Amino acid sequence: MANDISALADDVFSPPSDSALWRKDFLLGAATAAYQIEGAAQEDGRLPSIWDTFSALPxxxxxxxxxxxxCDHYNRWESDLDMLSALNVDAYRLSIAWPRVMDETGRPNRKGLDFYRRLLGRLKEKGLKTFVTLYHWDLPQHLEDRGGWLNRDVAYRFADYADLMSRELAGQVDAWMTLNEPWCSAFLGYGNGHHAPGLANGRFATQAMHHLLLAHGMAIPVLRANDPVSQKGIVANIGRGTPNSGSAADRRAAHLFEVQHNAWILDPLLKGVYPEDLFELWPGTDPLVLQGDMKTIAAPLDFLGINYYFRTNVKSDGAHGFTEVPLEGVERTQMGWEVYPDGLRDLLTGFNETYAALPPIYITENGMASDDNVIDGRVDDAQRIAFLKRHLAAVDEVIKKGVDIRGYFVWSLMDNFEWAFGYERRFGIVHVDYDTQKRTFKRSAELIAKFLKERAARA
Incomplete structure (x- = not known):
């Protein structure tokens, strides 16, 4: 496997001449999230978030x-943007920390707002497209204390937050994304407790999801009114489920896996309904839905962000659901996730056939974690290079099949706080020494910069 990966890594960013990657209008960028890189958790009026609370629990x-x-990005943002510029990327996806920009009464925190104004202003000076996520999981703790996403009122508070940000930052954002991965916020945060706020109840998960999607739907018209030139969308993480056998029961299990991972989010957004199969899988968990909610949730989108990492092989649990069956002999990342680019191709092709209202797509996250080390000043991340090559080839194949994909963001710009896995798992194309905060381009970053320089020269 190592020799195969090295061979794939050699020419990762030398795609065929007819590849969409060569098109100047196909965006290639890098992505981060506020809580994962900013630090400065108590500086300049920032309030505690649910992740400050959760990560402090033993x-x-x-x-x-x-x-x-x-990554102390709050204090090192200027040099980090110089680093980003050196990659020659077209765009940068970042998130705003909700607890940094508003106080408990909803009044703006000017120091926090000024940070993002400076950051976005410098990005525009550098000629980069700006993709801004409003909610990447760091709910202010004072809102969680009032019930968090289980409380319908938080959807209204999110609309207020979206109103403030889009008024303050109008003209500096090319694309607004309301939520990042509501599946993770709802299921991992409220369904199984693996993420903040750490609750574990099936009914909590479906109710939290409804309020997350309602918040999104309420924010879209606000963003349109305040910043009409920008694009508006949402980011969903998708998962490929494959059956462990050809039996009808296992095929049904794989279908149900994709219902809870994909259709749970995409059906309300693009069809205005929840999938009926979801409540076959999780009986008795129907959320409280008020009149007009589904119409609000299904507000038209300018684009859909898609995050993809791996597939899950499943079999029937003998009842109404599925259970995972890990495959042997497959390539895996440091996270233990299988490397499976065909899953991205299959899902995107399927969505194009399933959803008549499917908007243009950006791959807003794709990447892998590996145990990277700096040796003699260099980081040879051959597996990541091969990973990126194969997934970009899958994206190109889907584009040629007629799916409207406008760009791709590698996750992540730099190593960072990987949620419940802390700092052990390294997703960055730039290595971060957390003791010294020194940044080092990995080989993958060097190849990305080289390809994009060559593409610019051809334009």
């Missing part, structure tokens, strides 16, 4: 790590 995060310092 046993919740690997090695007891927290995002209190992270």
């Amino acid at each position: 046993g919740k995060v690997l090695a007891g790590d927290t995002g209190a310092v992270a």
